[in-house]
Amino acid sequence: MELMIIETIDFRKGKVVLLDQTILPLEERLLEIESVDRLCDSIRSMEIRGAPAIGIAAAYGVLLELENVLRGSMPDPPSYLFDHGADTASIVEFGVDAETITARLLGAAESLSQTRPTAVNLFWALDRMRKAIERCSDDPARLFSEIPAEAFAIHEEQLDIERRIGRHGEKLLSDGMSVLTHCNAGGLATAGFGTALGVIYAAKANGKRIKVYADETRPLLQGARLTAWELGRAGIDVTVLCDGAAASLLSSGRVDAVLVGADRIAASGDAANKIGTLGLAVLCERFGIPFYIAAPWSSFDLSAPSGDDIVVEFRNTQEVTSFQGRRTAPDGIDAYNPAFDVTPAGLITAIITEDGIIRDPSEEGIRGAYGGGSARSNET
């Protein structure tokens, strides 16, 4: 069975192209982003969201800056220089010095790093782009091949990683199982296949029928809007529920596993994910249900010893006190609106990475498995 890939984000004809996730499922609209400032707005406003996807967006942001600085310096620029589907342009005529180009690229990386604080993939991707810039310091003309190559590699590697996460994770699921997920860790959050939902797509591709319950995930309803949309498209049976109904559902015995993504995993195994995840993990412990996280190594932050070291973004209170521009709470009321919570490692049954499954995650297990070590041999 063919695995479905969603065209969440790409770099096409000199522009970052992304599917506007703020208006799905009512409308499927592609945005063509022409400046880094606009891309930063897209990340902040969550037109593009999901830890792996914003990593790719950040990499493409640096490439977009290169596109713009070069074309802006050309007396008679072509309609575009770089395109994911085409060979890298051969650039000979441009009117800007190497120092300026490098400064512009690093400036773009800095702006992109300020957009959202929690998902570590953003910083990981920008680190890779900065290293690519550094590699060209002796021969700046190499930037014109290194920068697109690095950005496209981040995108393509991520897609491969998701397929591998799917292959490992689907072994945890049996035909006929029901899985609850939260927020959207699908193709829309990633390079196009998904982490948590990638596991479900891989199980389906392997002939297993999986029923999915999707928490609607207030305040921005990524579950009801995005997860329901992409699972429906893939022909997977999906039922949405209010976040508060998960306890009722989990206590009823109808759910065999909870499976979510992550935005940042500390060395201890504590994992930040969309607000509401911690509550699910506590419920899983109470009702004896396995709680799985699916995430690439790029979501791990081994420089953060524990969950206490993860910065949690607090977002505008209007996300809670109004709905699509319509006020739902009394005027001027205060709201508590963290975008993420942190689930302690002790509540996580296993973390599914591209190199295999880390059971009962701990600092020792994670460091040992990091980069394809023991995780590979720890597979089911």
Next chain:
Amino acid sequence: MELMIIETIDFRKGKVVLLDQTILPLEERLLEIESVDRLCDSIRSMEIRGAPAIGIAAAYGVLLELENVLRGSMPDPPSYLFDHGADTASIVEFGVDAETITARLLGAAESLSQTRPTAVNLFWALDRMRKAIERCSDDPARLFSEIPAEAFAIHEEQLDIERRIGRHGEKLLSDGMSVLTHCNAGGLATAGFGTALGVIYAAKANGKRIKVYADETRPLLQGARLTAWELGRAGIDVTVLCDGAAASLLSSGRVDAVLVGADRIAASGDAANKIGTLGLAVLCERFGIPFYIAAPWSSFDLSAPSGDDIVVEFRNTQEVTSFQGRRTAPDGIDAYNPAFDVTPAGLITAIITEDGIIRDPSEEGIRGAYGGGSARSNET
């Protein structure tokens, strides 16, 4: 300090008058309900909601039927017969036989009993009204005094009960505490003072500063709309949050107690309340926070041995898949939408009744305390 009473529901000049809770806080609109059918719609659509309040509404529904059957039979009826603020009308001329009146009243009670299945106060109030009808079987003219007297008594007793719940419960709160509540167990859910929120009002009246966190309570947002509105009106510091953010908040150590109402409490102490309550109780156990329920004896159903015997209402899936008429999930998607969940007695630290506080609720403790027994001596 004067305790605030909200005019949630009343019987005025031959009509049931209620504050439309579907449009609060954007608009404060009083509805004048002139027929039992319309009142049944009000209960179903949750223009009036909250277990104690729908008990009062049901009692007033039977009185409304008496008003209508009598006035409809009069050649020259006055503009109204019954009014909560006035003496009971002296009715001498009417053109309908006693059997028909009784049948109409019992029919109204039957219709009202079909509106919502979970809150036991509805059935408790209708039982009282049916017994009042029965008491008049020898002398049907007595209906004209017994029916209004019983309905007004249910309303007034409930208000007194709420003040008593407040007085007992506020002893559990100290100055400076923060309390999380779910849904709305305030004046809007009751005779006008509240059960869970009544405890907070009583604490405030006693000079204690209490900060309240209010779960927004999807799908119908009673927390964001109603609880925030009435606490704000009472000058109490309130912060709303998405239901999924409660785990983050409770794990942060910022909340000293969770305090909610109940729609039906079984003999075992298992308690049905608004969907999302069970999850809070599990979180309280995990994070070592007391979990309190405040409810009148009329919310207890000692004929239900345990929570398994409580009927949980499932409501229209569109409450989840759309928001104020606007679709939020893909077309045709299924939703899991129970209106209530059941919290096992083992997770409940104490139940606050009008007769005192039942700690570590159990069948023995509840039966012993029922109707003002040991609960009174079990007070803090």
